[in-house]
Amino acid sequence: MTRTRRLTSFLILAMTGGVVFQVAYLRFLFLSDGAKALGLTLQEYGTVTSVFGAVAVVMYFVGGWFADKFSPKLLIVVAMAGTGVLDLYVATAPGYWAVLIVHVLFAVLGTGLYWPALVKSISLLGSEGEQGRLFGFLEGIRGLTTTIVGLVGSAIVAQAVVASTGVTTLIRIYGVLALLLAVLVLFIVHQGKDELDKAERQAVGLRQLLEAATNKYTWLIGGTVMMMYSFYTLMGYLSPLLQDGFGVAAGMIGVLGVIRTYVFQFIAGPVGGVLVDKIFRSTPRFLRLTFVIVGLTAVGYLVLPQKPGLLWIAVTLMIVMSLAVFAARGVFWASVGELGIPVAQRGGVIGLASGLAYLPDAFLPAVASWWIGDPARGVPTQGGGFSAMFTVLVIAAVIGMVLCTVTMRVRARETRSSQRAPVPA
Numbered sequence: 001m002t003r004t005r006r007l008t009s010f011l012i013l014a015m016t017g018g019v020v021f022q023v024a025y026l027r028f029l030f031l032s033d034g035a036k037a038l039g040l041t042l043q044e045y046g047t048v049t050s051v052f053g054a055v056a057v058v059m060y061f062v063g064g065w066f067a068d069k070f071s072p073k074l075l076i077v078v079a080m081a082g083t084g085v086l087d088l089y090v091a092t093a094p095g096y097w098a099v100l101i102v103h104v105l106f107a108v109l110g111t112g113l114y115w116p117a118l119v120k121s122i123s124l125l126g127s128e129g130e131q132g133r134l135f136g137f138l139e140g141i142r143g144l145t146t147t148i149v150g151l152v153g154s155a156i157v158a159q160a161v162v163a164s165t166g167v168t169t170l171i172r173i174y175g176v177l178a179l180l181l182a183v184l185v186l187f188i189v190h191q192g193k194d195e196l197d198k199a200e201r202q203a204v205g206l207r208q209l210l211e212a213a214t215n216k217y218t219w220l221i222g223g224t225v226m227m228m229y230s231f232y233t234l235m236g237y238l239s240p241l242l243q244d245g246f247g248v249a250a251g252m253i254g255v256l257g258v259i260r261t262y263v264f265q266f267i268a269g270p271v272g273g274v275l276v277d278k279i280f281r282s283t284p285r286f287l288r289l290t291f292v293i294v295g296l297t298a299v300g301y302l303v304l305p306q307k308p309g310l311l312w313i314a315v316t317l318m319i320v321m322s323l324a325v326f327a328a329r330g331v332f333w334a335s336v337g338e339l340g341i342p343v344a345q346r347g348g349v350i351g352l353a354s355g356l357a358y359l360p361d362a363f364l365p366a367v368a369s370w371w372i373g374d375p376a377r378g379v380p381t382q383g384g385g386f387s388a389m390f391t392v393l394v395i396a397a398v399i400g401m402v403l404c405t406v407t408m409r410v411r412a413r414e415t416r417s418s419q420r421a422p423v424p425a
Contacts, residue, residue: 005190006125008188009125009188009189009190010122010125010137010138011141012181012184012185012188012189013076013118013121013122013125013138013185013189014122014137014138014141014142014145015141015142015145015181016076016080016114016118016178016181016185017118017138017141017142017145018141018142018143018144018145018146018149019080019083019145019146019149019174019177019178019181020079020080020083020109020110020114020178021106021110022146022149022150022174023083023086023087023090023106023171023174023175024049024052024103024106024107024110025236026167026171027045027049027236027237027365028235028236028257028260028261029150029153029154029236029239029254029257029258029261030157030163030167030170030239030253030254030257031045031236031237031239031240032239032240032243033157033163033164033166033167033253034164034167036163036164036167037091037093037164037165037167037168037171038090038093038099039093039094039095039096039099040096040099042240042369042372042373043366043369043370043373044096045365045369046365046366046367046368046369046370047100047365047366047369048096048099048100048103049103049361049365049366050361050362050363050364050365050366051100051103051104052103052104052106052107052361053107053233053358053360053361053362053363053365054361054362054363055103055104055107055108055111056107056110056111056358056361057354057355057358057359057361057362059107059108059110059111059112060111060351060354060355060358061209061351061355062112063111063112063113063115063116064116066112066113066116066117067116067117067119067120070117072117072118072120072121072124073117073121073185073186073189075113075114075117076113076114076117076118076121076182076185076189077182077185077186078109078113079109079110079113079114079117080114080178080179080181080182080185081178081179081182082105082109083106083109083110083114083175083178084174084175084176084177084178084179084180084182085175085179086102086105086106086109086175087171087172087174087175087178088171088172088175088176089102090102090171091168091171091172091175093168121189122138142265142266143262143263143265143266144266146258146261146262146265147258147262147263147266149173149174149177150254150257150258150261150262151255151258152173153166153167153169153170153173153254154251154254154255154257154258155251156169156170156173157170157251157254158249158251158252158254159251163251207348208345208348208351209348209351209352210348211345211348212345212348212349212351212352212353213352215341215345215349216410217335217336217339217341217349217407217410218348218349218352218353218356219353219356220403220406220407220410221333221335221336221339221349221353221357221407222352222353222354222355222356222357223356223399223403224284224287224335224400224403224404224407225332225333225353225354225356225357225358226356226357226358226359226360227291227396227397227399227400227403228287228290228291228294228325228328228329228332228396228400229357229358229360229361230360230364230392230393230396231294231298231321231325231393231396231397232325232329232360233360233361233364233365234360234364234368234389234393235260235261235318235321235322235325236257236261237368237372237386237389238260238318239253239256239257240372241301241306241314241372241386242256242311242314242315242318245306245314245386246306246307246308246310246311246314247308247311248311248315256315256318259319259322260318260319260322261322264322264323264326265326267323267326268322268323268324268325268326268327268329268330269326269327269329269330269331270330271327271330272286272290272326272327272328272329272330272331273330273331273334275327276331276334282338282408283331283334283335283338284335284404284405284407284408284411285404285408286327286328286331287328287331287400287404288400288401288404288405288408290324290325290327290328291328291397291398291400291401291404292397292401293320293321293324294321294324294325294393294397295393295394295397295398295401297317297318297320297321297324298321298390298391298393298394298397299390299394300313300317301314301317301386301390302387302390302391302394304317332357333350335407336349336350339407339411340411340414368389371384371385371386371388371389372385372386372389373385
């Protein structure tokens with residue numbers, strides 16, 4: 001494969017990552033208006049996104065099998081084309097059950113078919129010494145693509161007479177882009193048989209999962225990521241708080257959502273990696289600091305009165321929380337290599353720990369929707385509203401700090417034991 005074709009293939013594949021999940025995760029940009037665009041209440045939308053998260057967790061385990069059995073390029077084409085059709089269909093607001101089924105299919109296509117196939121396809125485009133740069137630039141281009149499209153979408157929403165109508169237009173734009181990228185992948189992206197034969201297997205077998213279940217680091221890493229992922233999952237619910245509690249306009253909510261979700265994706269992630277490597281020299285130590293930061297921002301929201309005059313304090317808290325969350329997200333899985341987990345067990349550890357780590361997506365959206373209610377449609381807040389949400393996040397931050405500390409101490413004890421072990425004669 002020529003260098004030009006390799007670069008073109010990489011750019012197209014990376015751009016697909018900036019489109020394929022956007023409607024499924026629309027709540028991160030437009031929670032209230034997104035629900036209205038789909039013809040749902042916030043409670044129904046919370047249930048839909050929780051079901052998506054639950055199916056996505058299951059698909060994480062089986063997705064590798066598809067990537068090993070079928071052409072990764074074909075899987076990406078099918079996933080992008082299917083997502084595009086579903087985007088255009090769901091933009092018609094077909095009703096609760098239809099939207100729910102669409103989100104189940106989003107999970108199957110995105111997590112089951114697309115993601116493992118993308119990882120495999122990107123790995124084929126470079127040598128072992130180029131993998132870090134390939135996946136680093138993949139994250140950057142994904143973030144850049146979502147930022148550009150998201151900002152355009154925010155402008156459309158801001159100009160619309162009814163914000164939810166603008167969101168519907170944005171969903172259709174994502175659908176058309178997904179179909180266009182499916183065509184580009186089909187006709188431009190190239191994968192040679194030799195490269196495919198050399199690619200590593202993506203599937204994680206039952207034996208690997210059983211071995212991972214007995215590894216203490218599986219539970220420490222999975223639990224740590226789960227606590228931080230709880231913040232990531234609930235950040236989308238800052239939008240109605242800013243909009244209804246602090247008076248931010250719908251168009252500005254979209255801009256803030258793009259900055260919070262996508263701009264920080266390609267800024268904070270690399271910064272977190274540099275800080276771990278150059279300053280902290282320990283992923284758990286760095287993650288413990290990020291838990292302190294996000295915990296303090298959650299406390300800040302708990303004590304901050306909901307008044308328009310305090311808007312910029314609320315936005316500042318959101319920025320600080322988002323930066324810390326994405327800095328942590330960029331180094332979640334660096335611990336796997338850092339903690340001395342045998343290479344043969346790493347696939348199983350990552351698979352099982354991921355199933356634990358991403359569980360918040362399966363239930364927190366529904367719970368959060370119940371907490372905050374939907375006053376515009378006569379649904380009152382329950383269980384303390386936003387106070388309950390931020391209290392849970394404070395607890396998650398404390399648990400995360402404890403897990404990081406335990407991980408560091410366990411690893412330090414293992415290191416001391418190995419140093420004291422007698423050297424064979």
